[in-house]
Amino acid sequence: xxxxxxxxxxxxxxxxxxxxxxxxxxxxxxxxxxxxxxxxxxxxxxxxxxxxxxxxxxxxxxxxxxxxxxxxxxxxxxxxxxxxxxxxxxxxxxxxxxxxxxxxxxxxxxxxxxxxxxxxxxxxxxxxxxxxxxxxxxxxxxxxxxxxxx
Amino acid sequence: xxxxxxxxxxxxxxxxxxxxxxxxxxxxxxxxxxxxxxxxxxxxxxxxxxxxxxxxxxxxxxxxxxxxxxxxxxxxxxxxxxxxxxxxxxxxxxxxxxxxxxxxxxxxxxxxxxxxxxxxxxxxxxxxxxxxxxxxxxxxxxxxxxxxxx
DNA sequence: AAAGATTGAGCTTTCAATCTTC
DNA sequence: GAAGATTGAAAGCTCAATCTTT
Numbered sequence: 001x002x003x004x005x006x007x008x009x010x011x012x013x014x015x016x017x018x019x020x021x022x023x024x025x026x027x028x029x030x031x032x033x034x035x036x037x038x039x040x041x042x043x044x045x046x047x048x049x050x051x052x053x054x055x056x057x058x059x060x061x062x063x064x065x066x067x068x069x070x071x072x073x074x075x076x077x078x079x080x081x082x083x084x085x086x087x088x089x090x091x092x093x094x095x096x097x098x099x100x101x102x103x104x105x106x107x108x109x110x111x112x113x114x115x116x117x118x119x120x121x122x123x124x125x126x127x128x129x130x131x132x133x134x135x136x137x138x139x140x141x142x143x144x145x146x147x148x149x150x
Numbered sequence: 151x152x153x154x155x156x157x158x159x160x161x162x163x164x165x166x167x168x169x170x171x172x173x174x175x176x177x178x179x180x181x182x183x184x185x186x187x188x189x190x191x192x193x194x195x196x197x198x199x200x201x202x203x204x205x206x207x208x209x210x211x212x213x214x215x216x217x218x219x220x221x222x223x224x225x226x227x228x229x230x231x232x233x234x235x236x237x238x239x240x241x242x243x244x245x246x247x248x249x250x251x252x253x254x255x256x257x258x259x260x261x262x263x264x265x266x267x268x269x270x271x272x273x274x275x276x277x278x279x280x281x282x283x284x285x286x287x288x289x290x291x292x293x294x295x296x297x298x299x300x
Numbered sequence: 301a302a303a304g305a306t307t308g309a310g311c312t313t314t315c316a317a318t319c320t321t322c
Numbered sequence: 323g324a325a326g327a328t329t330g331a332a333a334g335c336t337c338a339a340t341c342t343t344t
Contacts, residue, residue, distance in 0.1 A: 008282075009270045015289050016176070016273055017196065022292045023173040024219035026166070029297045043334095046167065061305060069174035074335055076306055081334090098304045098343045120159045123166055129294045132158075138291050139165050142172045144279045147179045193312095212326060224313055226328055231312090248321045248326045 030122050038115040043068070044082060045119060048112040051088065051104040058091065058103035075102075087111060180272050188265040193218070194232060195269060198254060198262040201238065207254035208241065214252055225252075237261060 031042035040048075050067055051057050059067075065075040079102045082088045087108035093099040104112075127135065181192035190198075200217055201207050209217075215225040229252045232238045237258035243249040254262075277285065 009274075011285070011289075012273045012277060013199070013266070013270060015277075015285055015292075016180075017199070018289065018292045019173060020177065020196070021217060021219065022295050023169060026295065026297055027170065028219050030166075046170070049163070049167070062303090067171060069171065069178050071336055072305060073307080073337080077334075080306095096304085096344075100305065116163070120163060123162045124159075126295065126297045127162060127165075129296070130291065134291060134294075135161070135165055137287060139161075139168065141280065141284060141288050141291075142165075142168045144284075145172050145176065145276065146279070147176055147276045210326080211328095221314055222327060223315080223329080227312075230328095246322070246326085250327065 026126060030119070030126065033122050034115065034119055037118050040111065040115045042119075043078065044087070045112070045115055047078065047082065047102070048087060048104060048108055049116065051102060052109065052112060056101075056103070057109075058101040060093070060099050060101055062099070064102055082108075176276060180269070180276065183272050184265065184269055187268050190261065190265045192269075193228065194237070195262070195265055197228065197232065197252070198237060198258055199266065201252060201254040202259065202262060206251075207259075208251040210243070210249045210251055212249070232258075 027042065034045060035041050046068060047064060050064065051059055061075050061079065062072060064079070065072050068075070068078075070078070079088060079090070082102075083090065087105060088102050089105055091101040091103050093101060130138070177192065184195060185191050196218060197214060200214065201209055211225050211229065212222060214229070215222050218225070218228075220228070229238060229240070232252075233240065237255060238252050239255055241251040241253050243251060280288070
């Protein structure tokens with residue numbers, strides 16, 4: 001073992017610890033503010049946002065699960081609740097009848113717009129310490145932080 | 151509203167979305183690998199690690215809650231379970247008898263060492279795409295991503 | 301047999317109320 | 323009254339088993 005391996009590893013462990021802490025904190029505070037001001041949980045916003053960006057305003061259940069990093073069972077129930085609220089509905093795929101699409105409803109679009117505006121304002125204040133160049137830097141770093149999935 | 155504000159905001163929302171996705175993915179995969187190979191959940195490792203770095207190997211319940219970004223009720227039960235496993239115990243503060251310390255036991259130290267080794271190996275492979283300079287960059291960016299707590 | 305989605309059971313967390321101590 | 327920690331109830335997630343379709 002080279003003499004400075006230990007300290008390099010320590011830094012690595014610390015960096016990861018900070019990544020978790022900073023992300024969890026942002027998630028918690030931004031989620032709290034969003035839900036307080038719009039009634040929409042951050043997870044719901046994430047789903048609505050990702051659906052709205054997809055062609056047809058829909059994604060398969062599996063794709064939502066991958067993007068949110070939750071299990072398929074978790075997505076089933078998440079979409080159940082959002083369906084009960086009227087923000088999304090389900091559509092069977094005709095080519096492959098095993099798959100279901102979660103699809104944005106017009107109510108979902110109506111609710112998304114103002115919530116996204118508020119969320120963006122919160123984000124601006126959370127990221128105001130970073131310059132545009134630094135935000136691009138962060139973007140680039142995150143893109144390269146990939147871990148292979150099983 | 152300036153003409154390019156919309157696209158700047160879009161980028162901001164995307165950056166945050168990527169931050170969440172990348173972090174959740176790392177957390178999920180590294181957690182899965184750690185628990186598979188050592189039997190220790192990532193959350194438990196985080197607790198043991200932070201206790202081991204503190205003077206006396208202990209932190210107040212509230213401090214653990216803040217660092218892990220969970221509620222005080224959540225920490226009470228987390229420490230309950232880790233106490234049942236024998237990895238930590240509780241100690242009353244004498245100056246202020248409202249506070250309790252969660253304290254690393256010798257069994258906790260014994261379990262932490264090899265788990266940390268494995269975790270570090272996983273981290274090396276997850277971060278191998280980043281140079282040392284880029285890891286410092288990430289560190290610096292994370293430090294500046296602060297959000298005020300209520 | 302494998303893949304996508306759902307379900308039942310169980311675990312961990314939050315929320316709100318409570319207790320103790322300052 | 324306020325702060326730190328704990329508790330009961332409930333929400334949301336995972337895990338493993340199941341069902342349907344490929």
